[in-house]
Amino acid sequence: xxxxxxxxxxxxxxxxxxxxxxxxxxxxxxxxxxxxxxxxxxxxxxxxxxxxxxxxxxxxxxxxxxxxxxxxxxxxxxxxxxxxxxxxxxxxxxxxxxxxxxxxxxxxxxxxxxxxxxxxxxxxxxxxxxxxxxxxxxxxxxxxxxxxxxxxxxxxxxxxxxxxxxxxxxxxxxxxxxxxxxxxxxxxxxxxxxxxxxxxxxxxxxxxxxxxxxxxxxxxxxxxxxxxxxxxxxxxxxxxxxxxxxxxxxxxxxxxxxxxxxxxxxxxxxxxxxxxxxxxxxxxxxxxxxxxxxxxxxxxxxxxxxxxxxxxxxxxxxxxxxx
Amino acid sequence: xxxxxxxxxxxxxxxxxxxxxxxxxxxxxxxxxxxxxxxxxxxxxxxxxxxxxxxxxxxxxxxxxxxxxxxxxxxxxxxxxxxxxxxxxxxxxxxxxxxxxxxxxxxxxxxxxxxxxxxxxxxxxxxxxxxxxxxxxxxxxxxxxxxxxxxxxxxxxxxxxxxxxxxxxxxxxxxxxxxxxxxxxxxxxxxxxxxxxxxxxxxxxxxxxxxxxxxxxxxxxxxxxxxxxxxxxxxxxxxxxxxxxxxxxxxxxxxxxxx
Numbered sequence: 001x002x003x004x005x006x007x008x009x010x011x012x013x014x015x016x017x018x019x020x021x022x023x024x025x026x027x028x029x030x031x032x033x034x035x036x037x038x039x040x041x042x043x044x045x046x047x048x049x050x051x052x053x054x055x056x057x058x059x060x061x062x063x064x065x066x067x068x069x070x071x072x073x074x075x076x077x078x079x080x081x082x083x084x085x086x087x088x089x090x091x092x093x094x095x096x097x098x099x100x101x102x103x104x105x106x107x108x109x110x111x112x113x114x115x116x117x118x119x120x121x122x123x124x125x126x127x128x129x130x131x132x133x134x135x136x137x138x139x140x141x142x143x144x145x146x147x148x149x150x151x152x153x154x155x156x157x158x159x160x161x162x163x164x165x166x167x168x169x170x171x172x173x174x175x176x177x178x179x180x181x182x183x184x185x186x187x188x189x190x191x192x193x194x195x196x197x198x199x200x201x202x203x204x205x206x207x208x209x210x211x212x213x214x215x216x217x218x219x220x221x222x223x224x225x226x227x228x229x230x231x232x233x234x235x236x237x238x239x240x241x242x243x244x245x246x247x248x249x250x251x252x253x254x255x256x257x258x259x260x261x262x263x264x265x266x267x268x269x270x271x272x273x274x275x276x277x278x279x280x281x282x283x284x285x286x287x288x289x290x291x292x293x294x295x296x297x298x299x300x301x302x303x304x305x306x307x308x309x310x311x312x313x314x315x316x317x318x319x320x321x322x323x
Numbered sequence: 324x325x326x327x328x329x330x331x332x333x334x335x336x337x338x339x340x341x342x343x344x345x346x347x348x349x350x351x352x353x354x355x356x357x358x359x360x361x362x363x364x365x366x367x368x369x370x371x372x373x374x375x376x377x378x379x380x381x382x383x384x385x386x387x388x389x390x391x392x393x394x395x396x397x398x399x400x401x402x403x404x405x406x407x408x409x410x411x412x413x414x415x416x417x418x419x420x421x422x423x424x425x426x427x428x429x430x431x432x433x434x435x436x437x438x439x440x441x442x443x444x445x446x447x448x449x450x451x452x453x454x455x456x457x458x459x460x461x462x463x464x465x466x467x468x469x470x471x472x473x474x475x476x477x478x479x480x481x482x483x484x485x486x487x488x489x490x491x492x493x494x495x496x497x498x499x500x501x502x503x504x505x506x507x508x509x510x511x512x513x514x515x516x517x518x519x520x521x522x523x524x525x526x527x528x529x530x531x532x533x534x535x536x537x538x539x540x541x542x543x544x545x546x547x548x549x550x551x552x553x554x555x556x557x558x559x560x561x562x563x564x565x566x567x568x569x570x571x572x573x574x575x576x577x578x579x580x581x582x
Contacts (some may be wrong), residue, residue, distance in 0.1 A: 073465055098486050102467045105420075114421055114540035117450055136340040136349060137446050141549035147419075147542050166398070186464040189493040192485055207579050231579070243506030249488065256468075256504070257485055264579045271337060274449070285577045287569070294339050299551045303558055303572055311562040312569075313496035319570050323580070 002035035002058070003028050003226035004089035006080065008099055009040075012047045014145055017095035019163035022055050024122065024156045025093040026167055029057075034090060038171070041079050043069035047170040056169030061087070067180045071099060074185045080243035082178045085112050089151055091129070104153055113151040116144050118274065136185075138274045139297040158255070158278040197217050198250040200234065201251045207233035207264045208252055210280070213240040214269020214290055214309065221246050224268055227313050230320035233266065238276040254279035259315055272297030289313070324379035324474065326369040327431060328404065329441040329454055330362040332387045332395040337448045350415065358395045361442025365376045365503040367510040369440050372474055384431060386410040386423065386531070393526070400521035401513030407526045417531075418448055419539030424456035429534045432461060438479065439500040443468060451502075458500020466495055467502040552581045 007023035008015040020253065022038065038055060041063040041080035052060045067075050069241045076099075084092060084107070092107075094100045096118045108115040119131045120141075128145050131154060135142045146152040202208060209228035211221070228235040237247045239254055253260055254276040261282035268289050270276060273296070280286070281300055288301040289309050298304040305312060334340070334354045341350040358366075366383065373379040383399040386393050391410050396407045410430050417423050441454025458465040470490065471482035480494045484504050495501075513521075542581075558568045573580045 005540055067555055070407070077459075079578065098468060098484065101451055102455070102465075102483075105452035106459045106465060108421060108452070108540075109424075109456055112540065114419065115450075115452055115456075116541055117452060130544070132549075133449075135448055137336045137338075139340045140342060140349070142543050142547075143545040144541055144543055147538060147540055150540060152541070157351035187466065187493045187495045189491055192489050192491040194489050215476065231573070239505060252488075255486070258487060264573075264577045273336075287572065287577070292339075295337075298555055298557075299549070300553060301555055302553075303569075304555050305558045305565055307562060307565060312565055315562055315566045316569055319566055320573075320580075323570070 001088060001090050002037060002092060003091050004034070004037045004039055004083070004087060005093040006039045006041070007043050007048065007052055008095065008097055009045070009048055014051050015095065015097060016163060017097055019166050020159065020161045021093055021095040021156050023161035023163060023165040026056060028091060028093065028122055028129070031122070032038065032090070032129065037087065037089070039063070039083060041065070041068050041076070053173060054168055055171060056167040057171045060171050060173045060176050062173055063117050063178055064175065065178065065180050067182065067185060070189055072185045072187050072189065073103045073106060074187065075180055076103045077110060078180055078184055079178055080107045081110040084113065084151060086176070090244055092151065092153045094155050096157050098125050100155050104155065108153055111151065112307045113153050114146055115153040115155070116146070117155050119154055120157050134274055137153065138272060138277070139294060159281060179202065187268045195249060198248055200201065200250050201252065202234055202236055202251070202260050205234040205260070205262050207231055207266070208236050208260060208262045209233040209254070209266045209268065210236040210270060211241055211247070211268050212238040212270030212276075213244075214271065215241075218244065218246040220310070223313055227268070227317045227320075231266065236260070238270050238273075267297055267301075268313060270297055271295045272300060324372065324376055324438065325374065325434070326379060326381050326440060327434070327436040328362070328366045328369045328383050328397060328399070328401055329357040329380060329427065329439065330366060330383050330385045331445050332385065333359045333446040334355045336360070342546045342548065344351050346547055347543065348546060349559075355358045356395070356548045358398060359442055359445045360453070361444060361503065363510040364440050364505050364507050365440040366399055366402060366404065367508045368472060368503055368573050369438070370511070371508060372472065376474065380405045382408060382434070382436070384408045384410070384427060385527050386412050386426060388413050396526055397521050398513060400524045401517040402511055403517060404524075406524055409526050409528045410531055410576040411528055416578040417442075417539070419541050420448070420450040420452050421456055421541070422536070422539035424453050424460060425536065426531060426534060427457050428460045428490055429536070430518070430529050437497045439463065441500070441502045443502050443504050454500050454502045461498070461500070463498045463500045465500045466493060468504045469501050470504050470507050472501065481484045
């Protein structure tokens with residue numbers, strides 16, 4: 001029994017979101033009075049194991065296997081299944097990354113443990129572990145519990161916990177040998193690649209004017225571009241605008257685009273779905289214009305303008321140009 | 324090539340959502356329903372594969388109440404799907420993705436699909452795992468976040484989206500279950516001919532209550548409005564007043580314009 005947090009590797013380091021997951025797991029272990037174990041898996045993982053050692057926990061479990069050199073859904077799901085069977089944790093905790101979305105559902109099927117995905121908070125209540133998740137286009141919250149006595153697989157949304165909250169320690173390492181054969185990995189992957197960045201680095205912009213599907217049609221893009229120009233801002237967009245081809249992919253903010261934290265994030269016609277919000281909620285100030293007073297973006301905004309962007313945006317542009 | 328596409332009828336995303344009185348679902352009164360947007364990309368990808376190969380069958384699989392699921396099913400058939408499986412669920416609605424996948428498994432396991440396509444996640448529950456769960460239950464290879472697909476004899480090559488603008492191609496043996504990312508294609512509108520033709524297409528109905536199901540693995544205990552501790556200033560008034568206040572904020576509070 002206990003909490004098992006699995007670290008994800010990015011380059012030779014721990015994925016930033018995995019540190020947040022460690023903070024979540026440490027909080028859970030404390031509230032549930034449980035033992036915390038940290039799992040690292042991969043090939044040549046000494047650097048990762050060393051980094052994991054410095055995180056406070058009962059132990060670091062290291063699984064080294066040459067077939068884990070590259071990520072594969074089959075390989076990672078099989079190894080995680082074996083670890084869950086051997087260690088019988090109460091909860092397996094990870095960050096809600098693209099990799100986790102890919103392989104944790106398979107672990108759920110192999111182990112019969114539910115996958116509670118994209119969680120924003122945890123609390124222990126009357127002996128139950130309760131996880132909160134956003135639902136209905138991020139407009140409502142829901143409490144979720146594991147049924148029966150089974151293990152639960154939980155992924156935490158980006159920034160649900162702060163990486164800076166991670167407690168440090170000097171944790172002993174236990175190597176375990178697990179078996180995995182080439183035949184079990186059915187996929188063949190090629191080298192990852194990046195598509196054109198267009199020379200735009202949204203992460204270094206001080207001011208971002210970001211546009212969502214609320215603008216309705218691509219003929220309205222120039223109107224927002226004028227506003228961005230008048231404000232000295234970079235223009236960005238949420239995914240639906242990119243999907244419609246109204247702006248190029250390198251202008252996308254959100255889980256599938258860039259994570260930004262400008263001085264000002266000025267959002268126009270963006271509703272504030274989770275996938276977008278995770279990419280911009282670190283902004284110092286947020287101003288949002290939307291016609292829907294219930295738009296989740298307003299929950300996050302410092303300033304909320306409920307109104308017709310077709311009226312407000314040109315007037316604001318003009319005021320900026322005249323000052 | 325036999326392709327199943329999982330489609331879900333979900334509330335229109337910019338609906339105003341209120342928790343139901345029992346706090347286990349939403350107040351459905353004024354809500355309009357539509358095909359989950361991600362699923363329409365999955366359907367389009369299946370139709371494109373069938374058209375490119377000049378052979379095959381596209382079967383849409385939808386669970387939902389008899390009052391509103393058929394409209395979404397008809398739309399899929401009008402776009403070009405060949406037939407449908409409708410799992411009738413009148414409510415209370417299942418919220419455990421493992422249980423939902425199990426219901427789908429019981430309903431289609433005898434069909435021997437080569438491919439299952441699903442949308443990345445649904446607007447309502449957003450669990451983002453049903454397609455992969457179903458694939459794993461059926462022993463299929465799985466992949467997520469597909470931004471392009473190519474069929475190669477008994478394999479599928481998938482361009483998978485990674486984080487921060489990175490991508491990776493991978494090749495999976497068939498049968499495979501692949502979840503489709505939005506923006507992979509441009510979903511078509513049904514043609515008039517398609518709409519007429521859809522009326523003759525087969526919709527097989529299965530009652531959820533006839534299936535042999537055990538208890539689910541996770542349970543939603545409460546649905547409610549999330550409180551936030553963020554102080555938000557609502558800028559009221561007509562557009563001129565709103566713009567004047569915005570200028571003030573930009574100059575003196577956020578200070579991005581200089582004084």
